[in-house]
Amino acid sequence: MGEIKPPPEATGAPAAQPSEYLSDDPRDIGWVKQNVPCQTACPAGTNVPVYIREIIERQFGRSYETNREANVLPGVLGRICSRPCEAQCRHGWPGNGEPVAICHLKRVASDLKDAGHRITERLYSPTGKRVAIVGAGPAGVAAAHDLSLLGHDVVIFEREERAGGMLRYGIPEFRLPRSTLDIELHNALRLGVQVRTGVEIGNQDGQMPMSRLQQEFDAVLLATGCMAASPLPLLGEWEKRELRSMEGVEYGLDFLMEMHRGMEKTVGKRVAVVGAGFTALDCARVAARLGAQEVTIHIRTAEEYIPVTPEEIFEAKREGVRIKGLRTPVGLTAEGNRLTGIDFVQNRLGGWRNNGRRQAIPIEGSEFHEPCDTIIIAIGQQTANDYLGTKLELDRWGNVRIGVDGMTSHKGMFAAGDYVSGASTVVQAVGHGRQVAKRIDAWLMGRERRKQVVRIVPVEKPLRERAFDFIVRQHMPTAHMDERMRDGKHEVELGLDEKLAFEEAKRCYLCNLRYQIDVDRCIFCRACIEVAPRNCIKLVSGVEIGEDGAYGKLLETKEWNQVGAIWIDNNECIRCGQCYTACPVQCISISRCELTEVEI
Amino acid sequence: MGDTAKKARHHIIVGSGVAGSQAAETLRECEPDARITILTLSSLLFYNRYDLPKVFRGHRDWREYLVYPAAYYRDWKINVRRCSRVAGVDARRRVIALDHKEEIRFDTLLVASGGRGYIPEDLTDFRPLMHGFSSYTEAMSAANEVPKKGHVIMLGGDMIGLDLARTLIDTRHRVTLVAGPNTFWPHEVDDDERPALIAALEKMGIEVLEGADAGGIVSIEEGARGLSARRVVFRDGTELYGDVVMPFFGLSPSVEFMLGSGVDIERGLLVDPALRTTTEGIYAAGDVCQIWSDAERRYRFYYGWKNVRAMGDLAARNITGSSDPWVPAQDEKLHISGDGKIQSPFWEYA
Numbered sequence: 001m002g003e004i005k006p007p008p009e010a011t012g013a014p015a016a017q018p019s020e021y022l023s024d025d026p027r028d029i030g031w032v033k034q035n036v037p038c039q040t041a042c043p044a045g046t047n048v049p050v051y052i053r054e055i056i057e058r059q060f061g062r063s064y065e066t067n068r069e070a071n072v073l074p075g076v077l078g079r080i081c082s083r084p085c086e087a088q089c090r091h092g093w094p095g096n097g098e099p100v101a102i103c104h105l106k107r108v109a110s111d112l113k114d115a116g117h118r119i120t121e122r123l124y125s126p127t128g129k130r131v132a133i134v135g136a137g138p139a140g141v142a143a144a145h146d147l148s149l150l151g152h153d154v155v156i157f158e159r160e161e162r163a164g165g166m167l168r169y170g171i172p173e174f175r176l177p178r179s180t181l182d183i184e185l186h187n188a189l190r191l192g193v194q195v196r197t198g199v200e201i202g203n204q205d206g207q208m209p210m211s212r213l214q215q216e217f218d219a220v221l222l223a224t225g226c227m228a229a230s231p232l233p234l235l236g237e238w239e240k241r242e243l244r245s246m247e248g249v250e251y252g253l254d255f256l257m258e259m260h261r262g263m264e265k266t267v268g269k270r271v272a273v274v275g276a277g278f279t280a281l282d283c284a285r286v287a288a289r290l291g292a293q294e295v296t297i298h299i300r301t302a303e304e305y306i307p308v309t310p311e312e313i314f315e316a317k318r319e320g321v322r323i324k325g326l327r328t329p330v331g332l333t334a335e336g337n338r339l340t341g342i343d344f345v346q347n348r349l350g351g352w353r354n355n356g357r358r359q360a361i362p363i364e365g366s367e368f369h370e371p372c373d374t375i376i377i378a379i380g381q382q383t384a385n386d387y388l389g390t391k392l393e394l395d396r397w398g399n400v401r402i403g404v405d406g407m408t409s410h411k412g413m414f415a416a417g418d419y420v421s422g423a424s425t426v427v428q429a430v431g432h433g434r435q436v437a438k439r440i441d442a443w444l445m446g447r448e449r450r451k452q453v454v455r456i457v458p459v460e461k462p463l464r465e466r467a468f469d470f471i472v473r474q475h476m477p478t479a480h481m482d483e484r485m486r487d488g489k490h491e492v493e494l495g496l497d498e499k500l501a502f503e504e505a506k507r508c509y510l511c512n513l514r515y516q517i518d519v520d521r522c523i524f525c526r527a528c529i530e531v532a533p534r535n536c537i538k539l540v541s542g543v544e545i546g547e548d549g550a551y552g553k554l555l556e557t558k559e560w561n562q563v564g565a566i567w568i569d570n571n572e573c574i575r576c577g578q579c580y581t582a583c584p585v586q587c588i589s590i591s592r593c594e595l596t597e598v599e600i
Numbered sequence: 601m602g603d604t605a606k607k608a609r610h611h612i613i614v615g616s617g618v619a620g621s622q623a624a625e626t627l628r629e630c631e632p633d634a635r636i637t638i639l640t641l642s643s644l645l646f647y648n649r650y651d652l653p654k655v656f657r658g659h660r661d662w663r664e665y666l667v668y669p670a671a672y673y674r675d676w677k678i679n680v681r682r683c684s685r686v687a688g689v690d691a692r693r694r695v696i697a698l699d700h701k702e703e704i705r706f707d708t709l710l711v712a713s714g715g716r717g718y719i720p721e722d723l724t725d726f727r728p729l730m731h732g733f734s735s736y737t738e739a740m741s742a743a744n745e746v747p748k749k750g751h752v753i754m755l756g757g758d759m760i761g762l763d764l765a766r767t768l769i770d771t772r773h774r775v776t777l778v779a780g781p782n783t784f785w786p787h788e789v790d791d792d793e794r795p796a797l798i799a800a801l802e803k804m805g806i807e808v809l810e811g812a813d814a815g816g817i818v819s820i821e822e823g824a825r826g827l828s829a830r831r832v833v834f835r836d837g838t839e840l841y842g843d844v845v846m847p848f849f850g851l852s853p854s855v856e857f858m859l860g861s862g863v864d865i866e867r868g869l870l871v872d873p874a875l876r877t878t879t880e881g882i883y884a885a886g887d888v889c890q891i892w893s894d895a896e897r898r899y900r901f902y903y904g905w906k907n908v909r910a911m912g913d914l915a916a917r918n919i920t921g922s923s924d925p926w927v928p929a930q931d932e933k934l935h936i937s938g939d940g941k942i943q944s945p946f947w948e949y950a
Contacts (some may be wrong), residue, residue, distance in 0.1 A: 094688050094860075095701055302866040304859060317721035325866045327898065346898045349878070351862045366897035482723060482818065 020457040024596060028454040032595050035570045036511045038102055039595065040083035043431030044142075046072040048085055048102055049512040050353055050594055053463065055105055055505040058210035058498075061117045063109035068119070071430050072145045072188040073138065073167075075180045078107025079493065080171055082278070082425040083309055090509050096574065098473040100508045101496075108501040110180070119187055124151035125380075129444045132157065132217040134201050137165020139417025139427045142433030143440070145188040150441045150449070154193045155217070156207065159200040160261075161191070165225055166418075167426065169257040172282050173489040174289070202387040210389050214412065218493075221441050222388075222400065222408070223433060224414040226381035226423040229253050232274065243332070243377075248339030252283045252378025259286065266290060268373020272342055273297045274329055275378030276306040281313070283376045284321045289488035292374070296322045298329065298346055300360035307357070311514030315478065319485075328362055333369065341371040364577055381423040397422055406439035414440050422469045426440045450597045459590040462577020466533065469576060474504040509575045514591050521587035522566055528579035528588065536572035537579060539563045605858035608633045609707035611919060614686055614857075616640035617649070618905055620712035621667065622912030623919075624678045630920035633907060636677065638703070639684045639696070644736055645670060650905060650949045652739040653767035658742070662736055671915075686713075689861040691879045708881050708919045711858065711869055712912060715851030718782075723755070725870065726820035729830060733764060734851075745829065745844045747798030749773060753832055753842035754806075755817070759934075759946045761848025762801070765835035769805040772845045775872040776807040776840055778817070778832070785850035786903045787934040787944065797934065800942045814838040820845055851903075853888045866890055870899055873925035875915040883903035883919055891926050906930040 010141040023029075033040045038048040041485065047066055054063035067074035083103045085405045092099030129152045133140045136158035162168055163185050167176065189195060200207045214218050229251035232243065242250045248268060252275060259265045263268070273284045276299040287295045299306055302325040303313060313323070331343040346366035350359030383399050385392065393401045393409035399422050400408055400415045408415050416436035417429035442448045477494040484490050496504060516527075517537075529537045541562045544552035554567055568588075580588045611627050613620045616638050623637050647665035651836050654664075672935055673680050685699035689709065696704045717734045719727060721740040731742035746752060751774040754761050762784070765775045777783070779798065789797060811817060815835025823831045828841035863877045864870040869884040871877050877884055886908045890899035902911070910929035919925060930945045937943045 094690070095697055302864075304865050313918055318724070320722065348892075348899075349866075349870065363897060368898075 014107075020455060022453045022455055022596075023410050024451065024453045027549040027551075028456065028593065030546060031514065031550035031570075031592050031593070032454055032512065034546075034550060035514070035593075037088035037090060037101075038511070041084040041088040042070070042432060043084065043425075043428040045431065045595065046070040046085070046106075047512075047594055047596075049508060049510045051109055051510040052100070052102070052505050053510060054104055055108055055501055058502075060109055060112040060334035061114055064113045065120050066312040067106055067109055070369065070434075071427070072142055072183045073426075073430065074106050075110035075184050076167060076176060077427055077430070078103060078105075078110050079180070080176050080278075081106070081427050082166075082307065083265065084427070090511055090574065091507060097469075101473055101476070101504050102356065102508075104474075104476055104496050105501060105505055105571040108496050108505075111495045112498060112501065120413075121149060121191065122148055123191070124449075124530075126153075127151040129153070129447065130217045131219045131221060131440060132213040133221045134213070135165060135223040135225060135417075135419070136160075136163035136195060136197070137223060137225045137417065137429065138167060138434075139225070139419070139429040139433035140165065140221070141185060141188050143221055143223060143416055143432040143437040144193045145191070145595070147435035147440060148189075148191040148193050150437070152444065154195060156189075156195045156200045157201055158195060158197045158214070161197055162224045163195050164195060166227075166429075169260045170253060170279065170282075172256065172260075172286055174285070174492050175282065177489075177491050185307060193272050194433060198520060200387070203389040209385075210387070210410050218412070218444055220413045220438065222413065222419055223429075224384070224387075224418045224419050226418040227253065227257075228382045228384045230264055230378065230382050232329060232377045232379060234332065238331045241521070243544070245337070246332075246334065246339055247337050247374075249332075249372045250283075250374065250376045252279045252376050253381055255283055255376055256286065267292050267376075269293045271295045271374045271376065272370065272372040273376045273378060273454070274342075275376075275380070276300065277378065278308055278312070278377075279426075281308050281316050281321075283378050285319055286488070287376065288319045288321055291484055294322075294446070295320060296324055296345065296370075296372075298327050298342070298370075299323060299325050300328050301325060301349060301358040303497070305349075305358040308378070311476065311493075318478075326360070328360060328541050329375075330362075330367065332375070333371075339373065339375060341369055343367055343369050364475060380499075381418075383422070384418050402436075405443060406436035407443070412443075414443075439554075444473060448600055451600050452595055453590075453598050455594050455596050457592045457594075459513060459592050460515070462575070462580050462590065463513065464506075464575055464577055466576045466578055469533070469574060470504040471503055471507050473507065474484050474500045478545065511570075511575065512592055513575050514593050515573055515579065516589050517566055517568055518587040518589065521585055523585055523587075524563075524566060525584060527582045527584060531578040531582040533576060533578065536569050536574070538567050538569055540565055540567045543567070608635050610635040610637065610705065611708050611710065611809060612704065612706040613638045613710045613712055614640075614696075615714055615886065615888070616642060616646045616680060616682075616714035617714045617886060618773075618908045619656040619711070619714070619912035619915070621646040622909045623710050623712060623885060623916040626913045626916035627674065627920060628676050628678065629919060631787075634853055634920075636679065638678060638680045639686055639698070639704075640680065640682055641685055642735065643683050645673065645680060645682070647736060648949075649734070650679075650763075652733065652736065653764045655736075655739045655743040656746070656764075656767050656771050656773070660740065661891075666680075666737060672768070685932060686857040687856055691862045691882060694881065702904060706881075708883065710915050710919065711855075711877075711882065711884040711888055712913075712915075713854040713857075713888050714884045715853045717847060718849045718852035719847050723817065725822070726845075729820045729822065729845060731761065731846050733846055736896050742844055742846060746773065747843060750843040751776065751828060751841070753778065753840050754843045755811075755832075755847045756780060756849035757783035757784070757801075758848045758850045759787065759944050761846065762942070762944075763947050764846075764848075765801075765806055766804065774807070775805070776809060776842065777801065778811045778840070779813045780849075781903060782849040784934060786901070786946065787932065789934065793934075796936060800936050800940060803818065803940055804942070809838075809840070853885050856887060866899060868901060874918045874923055875926060876918065883915045894906075902926075902928055904930050904932075904946045906945075 051063040051066040086099040089099035133156045265289045271287040326347045327344040333341040345362045347360040350361040395401045406414045540554045541557040542555040546552045687699045688697045732738040757777045775821040821831045832840040871889045906929040
């Protein structure tokens with residue numbers, strides 16, 4: 001299966017071993033996308049099974065580098081990633097237990113690599129092209145790194161005093177220590193990327209006009225994120241009232257950014273946080289550290305549906321934060337200009353929105369009141385475009401519209417990250433930053449210079465044992481409550497030690513292993529079926545073929561006269577290796593299939 | 601297979617407590633030919649959890665607690681599958697998956713899995729050092745650890761715990777209550793009512809320490825050799841020594857196996873007044889469900905033996921064709937009687 005090519009001489013990928021080969025056959029690429037759900041779910045395309053396997057082999061530095069090929073901030077994302085991979089992990093599928101702690105293992109690679117670890121970068125010759133990036137957040141940094149590797153001269157313009165964007169100014173230190181952030185930003189930008197901080201793009205005095213960037217650079221990438229807090233939609237007399245001037249009213253992102261810029265923040269005794277994302281949770285946990293006696297997060301739907309990891313919710317609750325569901329704020333109460341409480345309406349759950357979130361439907365006549373001294377509004381962020389000095393085509397949500405080439409409606413002006421998608425996650429921003437960097441490179445150079453292939457490596461024997469399937473998910477050790485509250489910055493999650501990491505890594509099914517039966521050699525003895533722990537080996541009369549040519553749904557049969565083949569359903573397979581061991585005629589083969597990039 | 605058997609529906613009930621058992625009985629009355637299966641995590645048949653304080657009076661034989669003999673289930677053709685942990689529910693396929701990978705099809709499902717003792721998240725690290733009281737096994741474990749006239753440190757003090765405290769005082773044990781916001785749960789007690797109620801507890805012989813006054817619990821530790829088995833340390837340096845530490849912070853609905861099933865959940869399963877969940881064919885009853893209250897315009901829990909039994913009965917009637925709304929079966933007012941004793945409707949059971 002797949003086009004077999006000899007290892008190319010000057011590919012960007014490491015030299016292929018003699019027994020391995022690279023395939024650009026869409027069926028092989030389709031197989032990986034279908035069968036390695038964690039990697040497919042990762043917006044940055046992180047090669048999860050490979051880096052976990054490297055942890056099992058205690059090759060922490062190599063594991064870190066595998067991560068870094070897809071995402072330049074493994075230590076950062078190993079702490080604060082929203083983990084779309086874990087939601088898709090085969091180990092978490094019904095009947096298989098809990099997903100592998102993929103994110104925690106990413107952090108393991110970062111934490112346990114040698115102190116003198118050598119970073120590997122594959123550099124292209126200088127191109128003489130200059131790229132300006134506006135915004136040193138995760139999308140901007142990821143794009144800058146990749147563009148600099150590709151030989152372009154990159155300058156980042158950042159309005160804050162330091163690089164990092166949302167990572168530095170929006171995420172509290174107890175979730176992301178600044179030492180980790182500083183090291184990884186430094187490593188990402190050390191290949192000649194110039195970072196000009198304290199430079200604001202705009203048309204007012206003291207600001208750098210966008211037109212100048214367009215003149216001085218061959219391409220401009222806008223990666224300014226979503227930094228404007230969404231207003232709280234209230235009803236009645238509160239509908240048009242300006243809330244910012246009220247005492248006791250804070251906007252979540254502004255609250256965090258001001259704190260991280262060094263401003264001293266205070267909250268009342270009773271704090272109400274309105275919102276359901278990481279920012280809301282971070283604000284609540286910061287409020288608890290600032291001495292609030294009662295911190296409640298009010299959400300429109302229910303805990304099950306909020307886009308935050310269960311661990312974060314649990315840790316917030318340990319810190320005394322309460323979560324109350326099925327309520328929407330409709331008004332505030334105040335004495336003079338000082339907030340005294342919030343009026344809510346009770347909700348019921350509605351259908352699903354297009355973005356995968358649950359709808360909340362207010363119930364008429366169910367209004368109620370809850371007193372509080374401080375409200376922190378963290379219901380989302382929006383993009384701000386007023387600094388551009390020029391009109392770009394926007395989509396219906398007010399975000400900048402880009403084409404498949406990553407370019408906005410202005411030639412040479414690209415956009416990436418939250419600035420395009422609206423408020424999303426760090427890993428999405430990193431992934432999109434990399435994608436757009438590739439598009440910029442193609443536009444500057446007049447051609448694509450890298451393409452995706454599948455590296456297929458024969459594997460001699462199963463890499464897992466059946467016993468690994470019964471290991472339970474290892475829990476992240478956390479800091480004692482007194483330490484957490486002492487200075488408000490102490491990191492809460494302490495990281496897995498080597499022993500815990502090894503146990504957790506063993507749980508990974510290594511879904512990139514493809515088990516196949518050679519039907520010509522199979523004697524249909526059913527030994528593999530007898531030992532299979534799941535319904536993963538099937539007698540089939542045929543196979544559906546997908547649009548990309550990849551094999552799809554199996555057409556099972558129980559009639560021997562219709563059996564066309566005995567087939568391993570890689571979707572059901574948990575790569576335990578029982579079939580391989582039981583086969584008396586060695587007709588089962590194993591190969592490792594991993595997506596990689598090579599030079600065209 | 602005869603025609604009758606072909607038409608017989610399979611009703612599965614998850615949970616063998618008051619709600620589940622009552623539902624099974626009503627289902628059998630309403631639908632004599634139906635197939636009824638109860639899935640329970642417990643190794644015991646339906647037993648009276650409200651009687652569990654009696655273990656401290658020396659009643660330790662599990663048979664004393666059974667509500668019905670085993671023959672009852674045979675006679676009523678109710679299949680009880682004990683030690684069965686439900687792993688998940690596929691509402692679309694109408695299939696329940698058990699932890700040991702077995703799948704069971706159902707026509708209707710009644711979730712009556714109840715609740716388990718809630719432990720505040722900041723105390724979960726100390727779970728191994730605490731003794732629960734939500735099952736016969738846990739009750740026996742606690743009773744075995746407490747010596748004669750021993751000292752029980754009770755955290756939280758919900759009405760289940762205070763019921764136990766009455767027995768413990770009566771059996772000459774020492775009880776120290778670390779009171780907090782969950783004291784008297786599920787009663788909602790106003791700030792102005794609380795001092796009198798706390799005083800009534802003290803009059804009963806319970807020593808009361810307001811946890812917040814001591815800055816909250818910092819840790820629960822094993823006591824040193826020669827001293828009591830447990831030590832509770834407070835932020836202000838206060839220390840309590842006892843033979844066991846028992847958490848009573850109310851109940852947390854057992855809904856984990858329903859996550860991802862498609863049924864709407866807030867804290868409990870959300871049901872309409874007819875106890876129907878948002879998924880056709882799936883009902884909920886007892887401590888696991890939040891019922892929509894037209895009067896209060898919100899979803900809310902209803903606790904207590906009478907309420908829970910009535911819910912089991914109502915759910916079964918509605919599963920078999922009725923469409924009756926929920927009407928609470930008991931009042932919720934906590935009060936102090938003329939002789940100065942606390943009286944709670946949650947302590948009343950048949």
